[in-house]
Amino acid sequence: MEEFYWIGLKAVPGVGNVTFRRLLEHFDSPRSALSAAPAALSSVRGVTPAIVAAVREGAWQRFAEEECRRLQASSARLLLFTSAEYPKSLFQIPDPPPFLYLRGEVRSRETAVAVVGSRRSTAYGLLATGRLADGLARNGVAVVSGMARGVDTAAHKGALVAGGRTIGVLGCGIDKVYPPENRKLFDEMAERGALVSEFPLGTLPLAENFPRRNRIISGLSQGVLVVEAAENSGSLITAQYALEQGRDVFAVPGNITCASCTGSNRLIKQGAKLVDCVEDILEDLPGFARPAATAAGEAKSAGFALTPKEAAVYELLARTPLHIDDIISQTELTAGEVSSMLLHLELKGAVVPLPGKHYAVNA
Amino acid sequence: MEEFYWIGLKAVPGVGNVTFRRLLEHFDSPRSALSAAPAALSSVRGVTPAIVAAVREGAWQRFAEEECRRLQASSARLLLFTSAEYPKSLFQIPDPPPFLYLRGEVRSRETAVAVVGSRRSTAYGLLATGRLADGLARNGVAVVSGMARGVDTAAHKGALVAGGRTIGVLGCGIDKVYPPENRKLFDEMAERGALVSEFPLGTLPLAENFPRRNRIISGLSQGVLVVEAAENSGSLITAQYALEQGRDVFAVPGNITCASCTGSNRLIKQGAKLVDCVEDILEDLPGFARPAATAAGEAKSAGFALTPKEAAVYELLARTPLHIDDIISQTELTAGEVSSMLLHLELKGAVVPLPGKHYAVNA
Numbered sequence: 001m002e003e004f005y006w007i008g009l010k011a012v013p014g015v016g017n018v019t020f021r022r023l024l025e026h027f028d029s030p031r032s033a034l035s036a037a038p039a040a041l042s043s044v045r046g047v048t049p050a051i052v053a054a055v056r057e058g059a060w061q062r063f064a065e066e067e068c069r070r071l072q073a074s075s076a077r078l079l080l081f082t083s084a085e086y087p088k089s090l091f092q093i094p095d096p097p098p099f100l101y102l103r104g105e106v107r108s109r110e111t112a113v114a115v116v117g118s119r120r121s122t123a124y125g126l127l128a129t130g131r132l133a134d135g136l137a138r139n140g141v142a143v144v145s146g147m148a149r150g151v152d153t154a155a156h157k158g159a160l161v162a163g164g165r166t167i168g169v170l171g172c173g174i175d176k177v178y179p180p181e182n183r184k185l186f187d188e189m190a191e192r193g194a195l196v197s198e199f200p201l202g203t204l205p206l207a208e209n210f211p212r213r214n215r216i217i218s219g220l221s222q223g224v225l226v227v228e229a230a231e232n233s234g235s236l237i238t239a240q241y242a243l244e245q246g247r248d249v250f251a252v253p254g255n256i257t258c259a260s261c262t263g264s265n266r267l268i269k270q271g272a273k274l275v276d277c278v279e280d281i282l283e284d285l286p287g288f289a290r291p292a293a294t295a296a297g298e299a300k301s302a303g304f305a306l307t308p309k310e311a312a313v314y315e316l317l318a319r320t321p322l323h324i325d326d327i328i329s330q331t332e333l334t335a336g337e338v339s340s341m342l343l344h345l346e347l348k349g350a351v352v353p354l355p356g357k358h359y360a361v362n363a
Numbered sequence: 364m365e366e367f368y369w370i371g372l373k374a375v376p377g378v379g380n381v382t383f384r385r386l387l388e389h390f391d392s393p394r395s396a397l398s399a400a401p402a403a404l405s406s407v408r409g410v411t412p413a414i415v416a417a418v419r420e421g422a423w424q425r426f427a428e429e430e431c432r433r434l435q436a437s438s439a440r441l442l443l444f445t446s447a448e449y450p451k452s453l454f455q456i457p458d459p460p461p462f463l464y465l466r467g468e469v470r471s472r473e474t475a476v477a478v479v480g481s482r483r484s485t486a487y488g489l490l491a492t493g494r495l496a497d498g499l500a501r502n503g504v505a506v507v508s509g510m511a512r513g514v515d516t517a518a519h520k521g522a523l524v525a526g527g528r529t530i531g532v533l534g535c536g537i538d539k540v541y542p543p544e545n546r547k548l549f550d551e552m553a554e555r556g557a558l559v560s561e562f563p564l565g566t567l568p569l570a571e572n573f574p575r576r577n578r579i580i581s582g583l584s585q586g587v588l589v590v591e592a593a594e595n596s597g598s599l600i601t602a603q604y605a606l607e608q609g610r611d612v613f614a615v616p617g618n619i620t621c622a623s624c625t626g627s628n629r630l631i632k633q634g635a636k637l638v639d640c641v642e643d644i645l646e647d648l649p650g651f652a653r654p655a656a657t658a659a660g661e662a663k664s665a666g667f668a669l670t671p672k673e674a675a676v677y678e679l680l681a682r683t684p685l686h687i688d689d690i691i692s693q694t695e696l697t698a699g700e701v702s703s704m705l706l707h708l709e710l711k712g713a714v715v716p717l718p719g720k721h722y723a724v725n726a
Contacts, residue, residue, distance in 0.1 A: 128619055273632070
């Protein structure tokens with residue numbers, strides 16, 4: 001099968017993604033490249049004598065045989081660079097992987113935004129992440145992240161809960177579940193989104209894999225949103241890749257007294273767009289000009305899921321802030337119902353309390 | 364006394380700050396203006412027949428007599444537009460007050476920054492305000508604000524505690540203490556800073572006075588820092604004046620789940636500079652250029668803790684971006700050492716990778 005040669009060529013020591021692509025362009029297929037005469041091989045830019053020797057020596061064959069066996073036994077498949085399914089956005093990065101290990105489904109063209117941040121996020125970071133991932137998903141934008149603890153996990157879950165698509169890019173083999181508590185999330189994402197990895201099966205989640213992995217996260221996305229990144233965090237590397245790849249960089253601000261917001265605030269200082277609602281992202285995505293909407297529609301698009309009664313109260317407050325007594329009289333609900341509803345709306349971030357028992361929508 | 368005529372001319376109905384200034388320029392003194400012939404008065408742009416009539420009618424005399432009596436009984440004095448002490452920065456605004464009621468001391472030329480924000484600030488807002496006001500004061504920058512509850516009060520107090528100067532601009536007569544709990548602060552500021560007002564003695568702190576007052580806050584300052592401003596807050600008006608007056612606008616970011624940070628975050632979205640430490644402000648003030656330092660010293664001050672070897676590589680890259688091979692040859696470290704060091708520097712945020720294995724310092 002064709003995959004055997006793709007895996008084989010990539011396993012030849014010294015053949016990186018750029019050289020792989022040159023060989024593919026020169027010989028049309030990895031199979032032809034691997035059976036080419038040494039002189040023909042050497043004529044390709046980047047092919048060293050050591051590569052020519054390794055192709056002839058053939059250790060790649062044993063590796064490829066084993067990897068194909070493991071692949072068949074797994075629930076993953078290979079998505080080749082030449083497949084119609086291969087995400088077009090990765091063609092724009094300098095060194096797209098020749099193939100991706102894939103569970104679930106990626107789309108050749110898809111509006112996607114990466115949401116990345118701290119593994120040790122605060123309650124605030126998780127809340128902001130969940131809210132924005134929910135908003136992206138409700139607007140049909142796929143949420144890309146790295147499956148790590150903290151912000152990454154909250155981003156994937158937020159998108160799933162909103163019924164949207166989400167793509168996890170792994171820094172280990174696609175057959176590894178890391179962190180282990182995310183097993184259920186992995187399976188849900190394979191079902192309703194995708195998991196991808198460029199690392200061979202069985203690869204452990206080593207620290208050195210992550211910076212490389214981050215370029216795929218940004219590469220798959222039209223923009224990268226950073227939530228709660230401390231100084232020196234890996235999310236800042238993803239943001240850096242995003243800039244190099246010509247992607248938009250967005251960041252959620254946070255209190256300057258919070259160490260885990262230092263990096264994201266610095267990104268904003270350096271020119272990243274400050275995001276405090278999902279519209280800030282959508283308005284910069286091609287094809288996402290803001291549709292006219294009712295107030296409740298806006299609340300929904302801002303990422304709040306409201307019950308019909310809550311939506312009615314929200315509509316009321318969207319016109320003008322009101323005293324709680326006026327809300328009660330205008331909705332004909334009981335004081336208890338209104339109180340509890342306002343608390344829910346407040347917790348959802350849809351409504352803010354003003355002094356003296358007045359309430360307003362959270363603009 | 365001269366002040367009598369200044370107070371009198373300003374009390375003539377229809378004479379605003381701009382007409383006052385034209386009359387002053389034409390007649391050299393308010394006294395001459397008030398005794399000028401009607402035809403001479405009328406020849407000045409902006410002088411209407413109603414103004415000419417009011418000058419002759421003389422109600423301004425009775426007001427000026429009373430105001431002079433009140434002034435002598437108070438602890439304030441008048442600072443005239445023509446005084447050498449009058450702050451030069453107010454000459455740059457379209458309608459500087461002809462005189463200010465003053466307690467304490469203002470300086471003709473002084474580096475000053477306004478720190479303004481919510482009256483209903485959170486603990487976070489007060490903490491951030493105090494920290495930044497302290498930093499400004501310690502660097503010899505006067506802190507200007509509006510004496511209101513919340514952020515304003517925290518700004519004045521922060522500057523005083525740090526031993527610095529602070530100037531309060533009132534929206535009421537300078538003989539009024541508002542809010543009343545600030546009496547001690549008023550007296551301390553008159554002692555170690557200044558209180559100023561353009562309103563006659565006895566003027567109550569009416570809502571309509573505050574937007575006007577805000578243009579003096581920004582006018583006295585080289586930049587305006589907004590901390591915790593909600594939507595539609597008065598601080599946003601001050602920021603707007605600052606923009607119109609060509610002042611820098613700075614804002615402290617806050618959690619997007621906090622309603623009282625909505626306005627300040629929006630300012631940043633609109634182009635205000637995000638501030639998370641006092642250096643962010645100082646570096647934009649004339650005469651506060653960042654002191655010359657070694658590149659490694661800068662890395663340190665930017666918050667990177669570098670080992671001696673890393674500092675050497677950083678110094679090298681601070682001169683010019685380099686290919687990894689050139690870093691290896693110029694440092695005489697091994698390829699492995701340099702690789703791992705660059706990754707560390709990258710994770711610390713000190714260095715950024717460029718395409719083609721080049722590296723640069725993170726400017």
